[in-house]
Amino acid sequence: xxxxxxxxxxxxxxxxxxxxxxxxxxxxxxxxxxxxxxxxxxxxxxxxxxxxxxxxxxxxxxxxxxxxxxxxxxxxxxxxxxxxxxxxxxxxxxxxxxxxxxxxxxxxxxxxxxxxxxxxxxxxxxxxxxxxxxxxxxxxxxxxxxxxxxxxxxxxxxxxxxxxxxxxxxxxxxxxxxxxxxxxxxxxxxxxxxxxxxxxxxxxxxxxxxxxxxxxxx
Ligand code: PRT
Ligand code: MG
Numbered sequence: 001x002x003x004x005x006x007x008x009x010x011x012x013x014x015x016x017x018x019x020x021x022x023x024x025x026x027x028x029x030x031x032x033x034x035x036x037x038x039x040x041x042x043x044x045x046x047x048x049x050x051x052x053x054x055x056x057x058x059x060x061x062x063x064x065x066x067x068x069x070x071x072x073x074x075x076x077x078x079x080x081x082x083x084x085x086x087x088x089x090x091x092x093x094x095x096x097x098x099x100x101x102x103x104x105x106x107x108x109x110x111x112x113x114x115x116x117x118x119x120x121x122x123x124x125x126x127x128x129x130x131x132x133x134x135x136x137x138x139x140x141x142x143x144x145x146x147x148x149x150x151x152x153x154x155x156x157x158x159x160x161x162x163x164x165x166x167x168x169x170x171x172x173x174x175x176x177x178x179x180x181x182x183x184x185x186x187x188x189x190x191x192x193x194x195x196x197x198x199x200x201x202x203x204x205x206x207x208x209x210x211x212x213x214x215x216x217x218x
Contacts, residue, residue, distance in 0.1 A: 003050040003201075005049075005052060006051050006052070006072060007053070007054055007064075007070040008028075008051060008052070008054070008074075009054050009056055009060070009065055009070035010073070011058035011075070012055045012056060013057075013058060015058065015074065015189055016055070018097055019074060019094075019189070020035075022215055025216075025217075026211050026214075026215035027211075028046050028047070028048065029046055029047040030045070030046050031045045031046070042056070043055075054070060059082075059083075061074060062075040062079045062080060062083055062085060065087070065194050066083065066085035066086075066087035066194070067087060067194075068087065068196040070194065071194050071201075071205065072191065072192070072205075072212075073193075076099075076187050076188065076189050077090070077187055078127065078185060078187045081185065082127050082129050083129075084129070086195070087194060088193065088195065089193055089195055090190035090191065090192045090193075091209050092191040092209065092212050092216055093189075094188065094189045094191055094216045095189075095217075096188065096189045097187065099166045099168040099187045100166070100167055100183050100186050100187055101130065101166055101167075102165070102166075102182060102184060103162055103163070103181050103183075103184065104152075104162070104164075104173050104178040104179060105155060105161055105178060105179065106155050106161070106177055106178060107177055107178065109155075113181070115138070115140075119140065121140060121141075121142055121161070121162060122145065122161065123135075123143070123144050123160055123164055124155075124159050124162070124164075125147065125151060125163060125164035126149070126165070127164055128146050130184060130185065131144050134182075134184045145160055151163040151164075152175075152178060153176070155177075155178065156176065156177065163178070166187065191209065191212045191216075193205060193209065
């Protein structure tokens, strides 16, 4: 019985740098073009005849996998929980891409902020679902303005007083005069798998899940 070709969807940005040693630990060796960040190529072969890699945006890695277009993927739980796709499940915490999703606002305003006076607030974020859920749990209705990046600019530009964004060292917030006022979620990258693929090729899928589990040392 020959194995079907599986597709692994990986994010093309910062997670990729941390993912390379993990792929090596899993003995997954992508073809040389994969390491050229400027390459226009999107799909790459590996040393495994049954595994190709696609390089996409972080949110899209979850979408490709959720719809079964990719069988496996790598995504932060920020992305996984923002979408809440039914088609994926995340069996392995890869321990990379660690950060947190937090609420931040201008330093001077944070000092005077009184949560008891909130009823309706406006937030600039790439994570409207997680943001609304976080504030709804506190009885506050959050109006979310969806951005794809540079959330840190929103308060000083008068777009929204608050932002919800990922924070790791905190230097981006600091450079923009913002402070963290609340943490929503601890984040790390996970191996995600297509539930459909798991159902139709359980043996082959489980083999790759085990390889990632071992490579991540968990
Ligand atoms: O298309 P996009 O650029 O969003 O994604 P991508 O395809 O380039 O993906 P990639 O590889 O950048 O992965 C994004 C994922 O990395 C996120 O979904 C998180 O799971 C994870 N991650 C971990 C982070 C960070 N840490 C992080 N610090 N993603 C983004 N940041 C940004 C943050 O948005 C802010 O602008 O870094 C800045 C803050 O960093 P500090 O160190 O200044 O606090
Ligand atoms: Mg990026």
